[in-house]
Amino acid sequence: MRKTSAWPLSQAYVALIVYASLYPFTGWRDQGIEPWAFLWSPWPRYWTAFDFAANCGGYMPLGFLLALSFLRRGNPSFAPASKLVAVGIATASSAVLSFAMEALQSYLPSRVPSNVDFALNTLGALAGAGVAVMLVMSGAIDRWGRVRGRWFVEEARGAIVLIILWPFALLFPASVPFGLGQVLERLEAALGEWLADTPFLEWLPVRDVELQPLVPGAELLCVTLGALIPCLLAYSVMRSIAQRAVFGVGIIFVGLAATALSAAMSWGPVHAWAWLSLPVQIGVAAALLLALAFLPVPRRACAALVLLALMLHLSLLNQAPASAYFTHTLQAWEQGRFIRFHGVAQWLGWVWPYVTLAYVLVRVSRSDAQNKIER
Template structure:
């Protein structure tokens, strides 16, 4: 039996919704009014099509994943109703908490749109189940993936989303050292512990072209190796690696289009990046026959090198300007959702492959 990936993806979606709904988590205050007052308030006089679409579509994936996880487990009789109820309670909790945030305005219209979006997503999952698509996916998954593929599939599903957060180096996820250093220095300011922090002799230096090539190549190779840990046959690995390459390029182009405009969607594709993409694809092709346990071990090594190189470089000025544009523009919630994925995805992948490598060998005749 395969464990469904819909449930952990639903949990991840809930975490992202909570973050996007309560961002920036600052200046909490009590207005001395009931936090549920917005429920009986008149409908908002000002709204935009973007707000309606964001609230409607933002909860549709959650409703879909909750209903799908219930349908796959066969434990919840009323899957659509249960999914909508959970999503509606979550939306009510978020709107209520927004009453204590000066930068957010709770709205009964948002609550209705969130619940409607969840209902649409849940109905879509129910239609797919009735049409037999869910069963066909189960058979497809049994042919393509090992029985313990859920963790890898969740990480691979989140990887293109993580790439939407602007990266200083294309496909370079997990560049957190400079931010952590600054945050720690701010937290320890005016305390004797500030002197305990190590002091660098020189400032972080930008990556030289060869280091950028290696970072891009490893950034593409890591998800391929992650897939090799759970995909069964050589032709299936080849097809999956091709899909990963296309998804990585497409997500990076979409990120650039959102950041700089559609005319600059391919501005990131300079010569070092092109060489890195080709090198990463060739390495993924050469490592197709690698055993699953070997793929996990090599992924752990690739992640260590990738993060080590990436975190020795600073964010360039253009990258900082990009972040300010996202943080000050209408992508504020979207930025808040994906920035944590961009920072944490490689560390979650490192934990996953570490567990696979350290797991005891299975008896002969079982899966590697």
């Protein structure tokens, strides 16, 4: 059985679908209808191209990843029967997930279950599974496997998954560019609401001093660390210095593009680069220089540097409040047309650094035999 990044990616994507489908997780109640009644509902009177794309396109990656996981972990010969079974399993599994999400939405007054959404979700998963089979038959997946073997060490699945998810995590608006994981202020507010009118509210720690905005120097450091962390994470599983150089420069530019796309979706295309202030520019340049300086550092040392950078980055970010402009942007995302995408992007933006922290802790805690450097 082959090890493939498609399987952990599919599981992460399932979690994101569940979050996006059931957000905002409040107001649960029995509305007096069967949870499967949406299957026989009439065609919705209003629908948009955005609804079609969100429902069909949202499940395509899941179908693709599930089918690819089955094919890559199964018989290497990829017989026609195995391809059909892979498509069938991927489509059926996605359909079951979609049905469960639509059924649960019948208990959420803020969400509307729809047979059209269910059909589009299943169609999107089928299309994604078909794309996976086409890529396998064309040999593209095998070529990617050979490229991956030349660039990354064998036990690199977790790091590859985290690196792939990093640009998507940046799509959720951040108070500081590349500032993922700023959750303390919202977590305190959420805990206060949940524990209101209960004796447990007194158990919450009370800060003596209000959170203070980041000074330009601290913002610069946060930007530098935020852009440098995925580079060091990649270095911890890559084979050669030349490959590190190409990948490090590339991932920083991908991060810039993802942040610009986030700004364009939040404030309009005209303001796509409005966030690129002087501290941010210096921070990105510093991250690029540090990424080049760390090229010869051994892999396990790079993993240790990721730990240090993450802890400092999260400490700085969570000592600062969100700006008024950032809060306004969040309201636009939560109340507007981004509500379906909001849950996915927000979930990624919040947990990515903490999952990375846990992953790297496991890596650096392994024995020397497990972390031997390949020459």
